[in-house]
Amino acid sequence: MAETHWTLLLVEDEQVTAHLHSHLLRHYGYHVVVAVTGDEAVHKALDPDVDLILMDIDLGSGSIDGTEAACRILERRDIPVLFLSSHTERDVVARTEEITSYGYVVKNAGIVVLDASIKMALRLFQSTQDLQKSRQDFQDLFELNADAIVIARIDEQNAGAVPRIIAANPALEKMTGYGLSEVLGSPVDTLEGCVTPEVTHARIEALRKTGELRFETVIHTREKRAVCVDVRAKLIRYRDTTAVMNVVRDVSWQNCEGQCEDNDETFLEDREAQ
Numbered sequence: 590m591a592e593t594h595w596t597l598l599l600v601e602d603e604q605v606t607a608h609l610h611s612h613l614l615r616h617y618g619y620h621v622v623v624a625v626t627g628d629e630a631v632h633k634a635l636d637p638d639v640d641l642i643l644m645d646i647d648l649g650s651g652s653i654d655g656t657e658a659a660c661r662i663l664e665r666r667d668i669p670v671l672f673l674s675s676h677t678e679r680d681v682v683a684r685t686e687e688i689t690s691y692g693y694v695v696k697n698a699g700i701v702v703l704d705a706s707i708k709m710a711l712r713l714f715q716s717t718q719d720l721q722k723s724r725q726d727f728q729d730l731f732e733l734n735a736d737a738i739v740i741a742r743i744d745e746q747n748a749g750a751v752p753r754i755i756a757a758n759p760a761l762e763k764m765t766g767y768g769l770s771e772v773l774g775s776p777v778d779t780l781e782g783c784v785t786p787e788v789t790h791a792r793i794e795a796l797r798k799t800g801e802l803r804f805e806t807v808i809h810t811r812e813k814r815a816v817c818v819d820v821r822a823k824l825i826r827y828r829d830t831t832a833v834m835n836v837v838r839d840v841s842w843q844n845c846e847g848q849c850e851d852n853d854e855t856f857l858e859d860r861e862a863q
Contacts, residue, residue, distance in 0.1 A: 595711065596620040598642045600630040600658065601673075602649040606696070610643070610673075613700040619707075627653035627661075634662040641691075641711060646674040646681065659688050669714040671706060737761040737818075737837040741777035742830050743793075751776040751789055752833050764818075764839060766811030777835065780808040792822070796833055800824045805840070817841045 597614060601607040602625045611621045622639065624630040627648050634642055642662065646655040653661075659670045669691040676682070682693055691710040694703055731738055737760040741752035754772050762768045765780060772779065778789050784806060795802050802822040807815050821836045 595640045596622065596638050597707070598622050598624060598630065598633055598639045600624045600642060600644045600648065600655060602626065602645065602652070617700065617704050627655065627658035630658045631661045634668065635665060639668065641707060642668060642670045643673045644670050646672065646676055656684055656688055663689065669710045671710045731758050734758055735760055737764045739777065739835045739837060740827055740832050742832050745831055749790065751778060752793070753777065755832065764816065765808060777833065781806050796822060796824055
């Protein structure tokens with residue numbers, strides 16, 4: 590078998606079983622480190638070279654068991670833990686599911702099944718890491734963006750409902766003087782000065798059909814100052830819900846405040862023509 594770059598920590602207190610699994614896993618190309626007690630497993634799991642842990646549940650008297658060892662390891666680092674045990678009782682398996690979601694393999698399942706389970710757990714872990722990084726990148730962009738960003742949840746059960754604000758970045762407060770706590774739960778058009786319900790519903794309809802929309806409008810600040818803005822709206826999935834993300838840019842330098850009503854009327858006419 591071709592050598593892989595993956596290092597496994599095999600936690601097994603029975604010497605013969607540990608030797609057998611180590612031999613088979615090395616034959617499949619893995620690097621294998623062995624721990625025979627729960628405490629030793631916690632210590633060796635901190636090695637950054639370890640990519641995945643194969644954890645037995647029963648680790649002999651005088652040692653913490655595999656579930657406790659897994660909990661202590663996961664408190665210290667994020668790593669996939671794949672339970673490898675002879676137990677098939679429902680309550681035992683259920684207990685491991687509360688700790689980690691990377692799988693449970695019965696010891697006599699064979700090396701082919703074990704190898705496939707390891708690869709699946711590693712892929713799942715990498716996908717989870719990529720998703721977390723993507724979310725963090727989005728959050729960083731969201732927080733640091735100079736443009737105001739407002740995210741509003743779309744009520745999929747009520748097509749006529751105006752989306753309500755569920756998130757906004759610091760730039761919105763800088764632009765308007767209103768913080769997130771003040772606008773949270775408000776209709777997405779709450780800060781606009783010249784919008785009508787017909788225009789709002791037409792925008793929502795357009796978004797549902799095309800997924801994105803761009804328009805100009807005027808918003809009012811806490812100090813009652815009118816700010817002309819360019820809005821780029823896009824349908825997204827945000828925290829498991831359908832939402833509209835509005836990127837709002839101050840374009841007051843264009844002196845377009847007086848164009849707001851004309852833009853809305855043109856928008857409605859275009860919608861009716863369609």
